[in-house]
Each structure stands twice: as C-alpha cells, then as structure tokens.
Amino acid sequence: MKILVLSFNFQPDLCAGSFRSTALVKALQAKITSTDSIEVLTTTPNRYHSFSNQAPVFEQKNNLIIRRIPLPAHKNSIFGQIFAFIFYAKSVLRYTQKYEYTLIYASSSRLFTAFLGAIIARRKPTLLFLDIRDIFAEAVLEAFQNPVLKFFMKVFLVPILKIIEKFSVNTAQHLNLVSEAFADNFKYFKGNVSYFTNGIDEVFLAHNFEHIPQNQPQIITYAGNIGNGQGLEKIIPATAKALEGDYIFNIIGDGNTKTLLAEKLRLLNVKNVNLFKPVSQEKLIEFYQKSDFLFLHLNDAKAFEKVLPSKIFEYGASNKTIIAGVNGFARNFIEKNVANVILFKPCDSENLVRKLENYRSEEVNRSDFIEKFSRKILMDEMAKIILAMIHSPNIEKNVV
Structure with missing residues (x-):
C-alpha cells in the first residue's frame, strides 16, 4: 500500500x-x-x-x-x-x-x-x-x-x-x-x-493558560493571515483609535493587506497597535499567555459566512476571552461550542467598542471543547x- x-x-x-x-x-x-x-x-x-x-x-x-x-x-x-x-x-x-x-x-x-x-x-x-x-x-x-x-x-x-x-x-x-x-x-x-x-494542535494542549493577566492597558492579540478574508484594515484602525489608553492591539502575521492595514493606522495616527512578523507556535504561546483577549475577524462578505476559521480552535484551547467578528456558520458554531466569547458584527468598530465597554471579565473552563476538538x-x-x-x-x- x-x-x-x-x-x-x-x-x-x-x-x-x-x-x-x-x-x-x-x-x-x-x-x-x-x-x-x-x-x-x-x-x-x-x-x-x-x-x-x-x-x-x-x-x-x-x-x-x-x-x-x-x-x-x-x-x-x-x-x-x-x-x-x-x-x-x-x-x-x-x-x-x-x-x-x-x-x-x-x-x-x-x-x-x-x-x-x-x-x-x-x-x-x-x-x-x-x-x-x-x-x-x-x-x-x-x-x-x-x-x-x-x-x-x-x-x-x-x-x-x-x-x-x-x-x-x-x-x-x-x-x-x-x-x-x-x-x-x-x-x-x-x-x-x-x-x-x-x-487544536498538541503544542497548545500541552500548555497551561490558567493565569489570566490583568494588563493596564489590556492587551488584545490577533495572530494569523492578514488578507482580504480577515479584513483587519476595516476593523482594527478605527477600533484601536477609539480605545487608545485602555487597550493595546498586537497583530502578528503577514499577508497581502498588511501594508494597507499599516497605511490606515498611519493615516489615523493610531499609536496603540503593534505589528509583528509571523512567529513559531512556541513563540505564539508566549504572546497568548501575556494577552487579556484573543481576536478573530472575518470580512463582511457572503463568501465568508460558510467558513470555520482554524483560529477558533487554537484560541479556544487557551481559556482566554475571545473577541470574534464573524457571521454565518462560524458565529453559530461559536455560540454552540465555545464559552466566554465577545461576538460582534464584522467590520463594525462601534459595535465592538460597545461590546468591550459592557464586558465583565470571567474565568472559564473549556475542557469539553478541548477534548472534543483535539x-x-x-x-x-x-x-x-x-x-x-x-x-x-x-x-x-x-x-x-
């Protein structure tokens, strides 16, 4: 064979x-x-x-x-x-x-x-x-x-x-x-x-994310591709500008819209967004450990209402609060399977800012999710x- x-x-x-x-x-x-x-x-x-x-x-x-x-x-x-x-x-x-x-x-x-x-x-x-x-x-x-x-x-x-x-x-x-x-x-x-x-990859399953940082300002981390599918340039600049002083965004990755994202950050004079090159999974865990929130976003387009981003599983292993701007199947999947998620409308920074302002932190155990989706x-x-x-x-x- x-x-x-x-x-x-x-x-x-x-x-x-x-x-x-x-x-x-x-x-x-x-x-x-x-x-x-x-x-x-x-x-x-x-x-x-x-x-x-x-x-x-x-x-x-x-x-x-x-x-x-x-x-x-x-x-x-x-x-x-x-x-x-x-x-x-x-x-x-x-x-x-x-x-x-x-x-x-x-x-x-x-x-x-x-x-x-x-x-x-x-x-x-x-x-x-x-x-x-x-x-x-x-x-x-x-x-x-x-x-x-x-x-x-x-x-x-x-x-x-x-x-x-x-x-x-x-x-x-x-x-x-x-x-x-x-x-x-x-x-x-x-x-x-x-x-x-x-x-969920074994490298994330093997790590203990029990400690929840209380950073001031709080840290929101995104890691992954920066392309049309993610539409980060449509959500990060305006959101980060509105949250200056209270939140820092760490954006880790690369892709064909990273330059556009950087340009929009420059035009709005955003000072609380850090752009990092892609890193290994081991280094990524260090970023996740030091974060208060993990961020996920899909562009507001019908084509992305059927997809199920792999980041949901990676983030879900961390027990960190997840911030997710998704519609369609991904939203339904999260509501059914993943606890402690701030869901907001894709590309709607005002909606995201309101959700963050009204959020009250909580500790969560996602052991059932981790066991099911290893x-x-x-x-x-x-x-x-x-x-x-x-x-x-x-x-x-x-x-x-």
Whole structure:
C-alpha cells in the first residue's frame, strides 16, 4: 500500500493547512505497516515571505517520505501565489508519472490542489480522498476590490472554476468538509462525506493558560493571515483609535493587506497597535499567555459566512476571552461550542467598542471543547476512514 499526500503547505510551514496535513500524516503513519508507505509532495516553507523556516527538500522517516519542492521567490501576492502553484503542480505531475499509488489524499483550500489530485487519480486510476477547507470559487471574488475586475471574474472565471471544482469532486470517492455549511455546494456529489473540522494542535494542549493577566492597558492579540478574508484594515484602525489608553492591539502575521492595514493606522495616527512578523507556535504561546483577549475577524462578505476559521480552535484551547467578528456558520458554531466569547458584527468598530465597554471579565473552563476538538483525535478518526477506503471492495475508481 502506498499513499500519496498532496499538500501545498506542510510543517514546518506556518498555516492551518500545514498543521492539519502534518497531523493526518502522523496518524496514518502510526496505523500502516512497515511494508506500506506514505509519500508527501509539498513545498519548501513559503506561507509567509517574512518568516524563514528552513526544511530539507527530502526526508525519510521509516515508512514516510517527504519531498519538498523549492519554489521561486514570491511575496504572497495573488499572482505570486498562482505562479508558485503552477510551478508546484508541474513538478508533481512530472514526478508522479513514474509511480503507482493506492490512494491519493489532497488537502485543498486552494481548489487547484484538489484538481491536481483528481488529474493524477484519473490518470492512474487511483482512489481519491479530498479534504475541502474552503469554497475557492466563492472566496476568490473577495480577493478583488476593483468592480470591473470583479465583474470579469464573476462572469468569466468563476464558471470555469466551478467546472474544475465539479470535475475534482466527482473524481473523489470521499469528501471531507471542514464546515457543515459547505454541504449545499456539493449536493451533486454521490460519494461518502464526512465533517472533520479543524482542531487544536498538541503544542497548545500541552500548555497551561490558567493565569489570566490583568494588563493596564489590556492587551488584545490577533495572530494569523492578514488578507482580504480577515479584513483587519476595516476593523482594527478605527477600533484601536477609539480605545487608545485602555487597550493595546498586537497583530502578528503577514499577508497581502498588511501594508494597507499599516497605511490606515498611519493615516489615523493610531499609536496603540503593534505589528509583528509571523512567529513559531512556541513563540505564539508566549504572546497568548501575556494577552487579556484573543481576536478573530472575518470580512463582511457572503463568501465568508460558510467558513470555520482554524483560529477558533487554537484560541479556544487557551481559556482566554475571545473577541470574534464573524457571521454565518462560524458565529453559530461559536455560540454552540465555545464559552466566554465577545461576538460582534464584522467590520463594525462601534459595535465592538460597545461590546468591550459592557464586558465583565470571567474565568472559564473549556475542557469539553478541548477534548472534543483535539486535532490528534480528529485526524486519527479521519485516518481510519482513509484506510477503510483502501480495504473496501466496493469503491470504484474513476478513469479518464
């Protein structure tokens, strides 16, 4: 048995896709025999150009092989990411021509990782398990602010993306959706569907966050991508300005709107926001420990009402008060599963300021949430499903 794992990002890269794929591979590796093998085709760390974390292009650990494809330099712009993925895809297609696989797992927030997996699966043919972490055809529109360009994308590009999406999904025998709200987009799929969400990494589970700082001014921390999906430039500057003297904002990360955020902070002469480059998970824990609140925000757009941000799980492990500007499925999920959260309307700084003014601090125990959403447990269950697919005599492979 040979399993191929396609994941554009893999540890030590810093992003949700990297952490998720790495945890799944560990779970699979623990369940296969010494005569079986897993091969990961990924890239050298590239998620943030401002964070350098070196990794070998080839690693072998018992029955696991990791091949990291070096990418040309890019600064995380839309076109830079497209160019980098094309380079990755060409390398993967060329390499996989020589080998046969029992099953392909493709982790896809980028639609084209799923498409890449589908092409290889039909060419062989091979079983395909797709892990869908975003609805790319919807989210891509929010990356463009120019009305003319956005109209062009909606009329010409999105229909093509939906055809690619349908081809990819219909090639798979099993679909995992990280958000149950994605289900409406894939009603046409005839195979098996599961809903393993994002989860809490062991590094956060191992840390004791019991101490609650009482900083003056109080510290609000955001860590993660700074892009169109997060819309931080629409909420942080005005909110921070209104809260000067009482709160400090620590913004940790990088992305294609960080420059815009910095410019808006400068125009409003905001003095209580600190911008930091991405840091390792271990360093991130230090920031979280010293914070009074952990901040989460999604842009106010219909495309983001179905997503379930991975930060919910990371923050939820800390027992810190979470401030979340989200709508749709993410809001419902938080209300149902996460205690001690200040919920506010996305991009509405006045609403957030009022919520903070009326908030009274409390200690909370999220042990039930932590137990339910441990990434290790979730990926262990997903690994069982993947291996059950391989041993099932009733699953048919798609061919070209």
